Amino acid sequence: MNAFFLAAVIDMSHNKLTGTLRTEVGLMPNLILLGLNQNDISGTLPSELAECTSLLELAFWNNLLTGSLPKEIYHGDYKQLSALIFDTNFLSGTISCKF
Amino acid sequence: MILTSDGMLLNGTIPLEIMYLSNLQAISLSRNSLTGPIPSELGTLSKLRHLDLEDNYFTGGIPKEIVDILAGVAASGLVHLDLSWNPLLPSSIPTEIGGMSNLERLFLNGIELVGTIPYELYQLSRLGKNSFA
Numbered sequence: 001m002n003a004f005f006l007a008a009v010i011d012m013s014h015n016k017l018t019g020t021l022r023t024e025v026g027l028m029p030n031l032i033l034l035g036l037n038q039n040d041i042s043g044t045l046p047s048e049l050a051e052c053t054s055l056l057e058l059a060f061w062n063n064l065l066t067g068s069l070p071k072e073i074y075h076g077d078y079k080q081l082s083a084l085i086f087d088t089n090f091l092s093g094t095i096s097c098k099f
Numbered sequence: 100m101i102l103t104s105d106g107m108l109l110n111g112t113i114p115l116e117i118m119y120l121s122n123l124q125a126i127s128l129s130r131n132s133l134t135g136p137i138p139s140e141l142g143t144l145s146k147l148r149h150l151d152l153e154d155n156y157f158t159g160g161i162p163k164e165i166v167d168i169l170a171g172v173a174a175s176g177l178v179h180l181d182l183s184w185n186p187l188l189p190s191s192i193p194t195e196i197g198g199m200s201n202l203e204r205l206f207l208n209g210i211e212l213v214g215t216i217p218y219e220l221y222q223l224s225r226l227g228k229n230s231f232a
Contacts, residue, residue, distance in 0.1 A: 008203045008204060009203065009205065009206075010204075010205045010220075011183075011205070011206050011207070012192075012206075012207045012208065012212060012216075013208045013209070014208050014209035015207070015208070015209065015210065015211060015212035015213070016211055016212060016213045017212055017213070017214065017215065017216060018213070018214065018215055019214075019215030021216070022216070022218065022221055024221030025221060028221065035208070
């Protein structure tokens with residue numbers, strides 16, 4: 001079986017998922033949408049998100065994220081990124097002017 | 100062969116006899132009032148690529164048999180899986196989902212999923228990276 005994983009769209013919003021987003025998310029180069037709105041995802045976002053260069057939307061509205069957005073995502077080679085949604089979390093720190 | 104009946108007034112369960120429709124490539128029964136468990140017999144439909152059961156009242160969790168069996172179908176496997184908005188389906192994400200190597204679109208919104216995002220979900224994507232390297 002010549003297995004390959006396209007994983008273009010994963011939306012698991014409006015659930016009760018816990019834990020952190022693992023660094024392995026950086027191994028999903030074809031990911032276009034990652035939707036985890038309305039969950040209990042905690043911790044900081046991994047810098048490996050910068051490797052998800054196909055991302056169009058990253059949606060984490062209403063979770064328990066802490067810390068600052070990883071600097072690396074400001075330097076990610078995104079082709080079509082249009083929405084970073086982090087409303088209603090516990091984020092802190094500064095936002096890069098590169099946006 | 101496709102079976103679509105979205106947004107109708109269907110109720111009751113998906114009959115197990117659906118397994119005899121062996122040429123089914125797509126099943127779309129979203130926005131109905133279907134109940135009962137999602138039959139694991141769907142896993143025998145080796146040509147099935149698209150399964151949309153969004154917005155119903157299925158119970159009993161995400162059957163591992165479906166994910167497992169479909170993942171084991173060498174030439175096929177689901178591309179599109181939508182089980183969103185089945186409020187009676189509470190479950191965790193089965194780790195077998197990592198075996199669904201053709202999956203492109205996964206929708207599991209609003210089904211009271213608990214637990215963490217399993218490592219397996221990321222694990223198969225590593226193969227993706229290798230394939231496209």
